[in-house]
Amino acid sequence: MAAKTHRPAAHSEVLSTRALNRATLDRQLLLRRSPMAAKDAVTHLLGLQAQNTKPPYFQLYARLADFDPEELSALMESREAVRIVTLRSTLHTHTADDALTLRPLVQAARERELKGFRRGLEGVDLDRLAALARELVEERPRPVRELRDELLAHWPDAEPLALTVAARCLLPLVQVTPRGLWGRSGQVALTTVEHWLDRSAEPAPAPDATVLRYLGAFGPASVMDFQSWAGLTRTKEVFERLRPRLLTFRDERGVELFDLPDAPRPDPDTPAAPRFLPEFDNVLLGHADRARVIPEVNKGRNGKGNQAYGSVLVDGFLDALWRVEREGDTAILTVQPLRKPTREERTGITEEAARMLTVMTDATDHDIRFGTFLDFED
Numbered sequence: 001m002a003a004k005t006h007r008p009a010a011h012s013e014v015l016s017t018r019a020l021n022r023a024t025l026d027r028q029l030l031l032r033r034s035p036m037a038a039k040d041a042v043t044h045l046l047g048l049q050a051q052n053t054k055p056p057y058f059q060l061y062a063r064l065a066d067f068d069p070e071e072l073s074a075l076m077e078s079r080e081a082v083r084i085v086t087l088r089s090t091l092h093t094h095t096a097d098d099a100l101t102l103r104p105l106v107q108a109a110r111e112r113e114l115k116g117f118r119r120g121l122e123g124v125d126l127d128r129l130a131a132l133a134r135e136l137v138e139e140r141p142r143p144v145r146e147l148r149d150e151l152l153a154h155w156p157d158a159e160p161l162a163l164t165v166a167a168r169c170l171l172p173l174v175q176v177t178p179r180g181l182w183g184r185s186g187q188v189a190l191t192t193v194e195h196w197l198d199r200s201a202e203p204a205p206a207p208d209a210t211v212l213r214y215l216g217a218f219g220p221a222s223v224m225d226f227q228s229w230a231g232l233t234r235t236k237e238v239f240e241r242l243r244p245r246l247l248t249f250r251d252e253r254g255v256e257l258f259d260l261p262d263a264p265r266p267d268p269d270t271p272a273a274p275r276f277l278p279e280f281d282n283v284l285l286g287h288a289d290r291a292r293v294i295p296e297v298n299k300g301r302n303g304k305g306n307q308a309y310g311s312v313l314v315d316g317f318l319d320a321l322w323r324v325e326r327e328g329d330t331a332i333l334t335v336q337p338l339r340k341p342t343r344e345e346r347t348g349i350t351e352e353a354a355r356m357l358t359v360m361t362d363a364t365d366h367d368i369r370f371g372t373f374l375d376f377e378d
Contacts, residue, residue, distance in 0.1 A: 015220060015249045015257065018268040020292040021316045026264045027217050028283045029063035030275050030313065036064060038071040039095060042081060045217050046210075047092040047102070049285065050083050053180050055278035056093040058310075061360055062275045069360065073182035079197055083175040085168055088231035088285070089113060091175070096197050103172040103193065104204035109231050110169040120159025121166060129155075133167040134192060141176045141189035172201070207238050212245075212260065218286045220249055220259035228288035255289070272316035274345070274352045279308035284318070294318045298338050314345055322353070324361070331363035334371040346370070 015023075025031040029041060038060055042048060045063075048056040057069045072093075075081035082099050086092045086106055094102060114121065129151065136142055136150050144164060151163040167173065172193040178186035194201050214226050223236050239246075239258055249257040259265070277283065283293055284302070294302075298318050302311045312320035312335060321336040333353050341349065350368055357366045 013249050015251055015265075016268060017252060017291055018316075019265065020220065020251065020257075022266040022268055022270050022272070023220060023259075023264065024218060024283065024292055025272055025313075025316050026266050027219065030283065031266065031270065031272055031316075033065040034063060035066070038064065038067065039075055039080060042072075042075075042093065043095050043098065045282065046213055047086065047094040047098060047282075049280045049282045050091045050093040050180070051280055052278075055280060056180075057182055058276070058278035058356075058360065059281055061356065062277055062281075067359070069182040073184075076177055076180050082193060082196060083180050084172060084193055085110070087229065090280075093180070096199070099172070099174070099193050100197070100199060100202040101205050102210070104202060105207060105210060106231060107172075107204065109233075113169050114166055117159070117162040117165055120162030122158070124155050124158050124163070124166070126166060126170060129163070129166055130170040134171055137171075137173065137191040138195045141191040143187055143189050147190060207232070207235060208242060211235070211238055211242060215246070215258060215260050216263060218283075219263055220247075220257040220265070221287060222251075222255050222257055222289070224255075224288040225286070229282075229286045251289070253289075272313070274348045275313045276322055276352060276356050277311045277313065279310055281311065284311060301338060312349060314341065314349065320349065324357070326361075326363065329363055330365040330367055331357050331361045332367045332369065333357055334369045336371050 022031065028045070029036070034041065036044065041060055041064055048059045050056045057072055060072055061067050061069070072081065076093075079096060081093055081095055083091050083093050084099050084103060086094065086099070086102050089110060114126070132154065133147065133151065136147060142150070147167060148160050148164045151167065152158065152160055155163065173190040174193045174196050176189050176191055176196060178184045179188055210230070211226060214229060215221060218225070218229060223239050227233055227235055242258070246258045247261050249259065251257055284290065293313070293316070295317050302309050302318060302321060310322040311318050312322050314320060319338055320341075321338070323334055325332045325334070333356075335349055335353065353368045354366060357363065357368075
């Protein structure tokens with residue numbers, strides 16, 4: 001007689017927005033700071049959003065108990081972590097292992113982007129472009145402008161931006177150091193991830209393992225949540241294949257949610273201390289329905305166009321904005337509450353702000369201010 005396959009019991013339980021918030025914060029290491037090493041945290045979180053150079057450091061500061069920015073910087077310098085375009089066609093800081101697997105997972109999606117640049121690439125042989133671009137950046141890391149000019153010499157009638165976008169979409173290009181190192185600067189220079197890591201490309205993995213990892217870091221979540229996070233489509237069949245291994249719930253709108261049976265789902269009343277998040281933190285972008293972190297009343301208030309502000313989570317939800325400016329030896333942190341905080345909340349925000357300035361700046365003096373929303377409209 002064939003052995004019975006264990007199937008986790010399906011749940012019809014409805015998870016409130018607050019319950020989803022606490023579960024997500026716990027898995028994002030934001031409910032309490034974790035003793036994890038930086039590399040383990042980057043792995044657990046499936047990467048850090050890295051459109052700008054500083055946010056990955058602030059993401060880890062918000063999550064780790066004893067984080068030193070030099071820890072992540074050392075990973076970058078030793079090539080154990082890299083900055084590469086992956087999820088949602090945006091730059092992420094990934095471990096070397098994840099860069100070699102997550103990029104192939106989303107490669108087809110990156111290539112589909114080129115449909116939007118069809119007119120600018122008219123007459124361009126994309127296979128030849130990919131081969132030429134690889135030869136150029138593997139000869140030595142190339143600044144973006146230099147790569148563009150080299151490609152333009154071969155296709156002078158093409159749209160210059162389209163040529164560099166094509167190279168980025170067709171090849172797994174990393175931004176080499178010193179770009180992205182803590183306290184250092186450098187222009188963007190590109191080479192392939194295989195050349196930078198001196199490792200062969202990995203085959204595209206089956207998405208099943210990535211779905212399970214996503215649930216471990218962002219769940220409970222819907223099919224659309226995963227697709228929004230990854231920038232992929234048509235993954236429903238993956239969830240159906242995994243359904244026997246998962247629990248299912250519903251959110252307050254009736255959307256089906258999937259989760260790992262042994263994943264933490266804390267009591268919705270679990271306290272959540274204030275956390276300062278940088279612009280584009282993945283906890284704010286990791287779901288199609290972001291109400292679990294961003295209240296409807298504050299939707300769209302943490303950014304304007306391409307400008308995004310730092311976000312402050314108060315009681316687990318986006319409730320204030322922040323930014324730091326420097327005047328001599330003084331770091332000035334301005335907090336803009338999106339509603340009037342209680343005295344206790346204001347104290348908690350101030351204490352966390354002081355801690356962040358101590359760890360994340362070398363300023364000798366700190367000035368914490370509570371400003372007006374107009375301060376962020378400049």
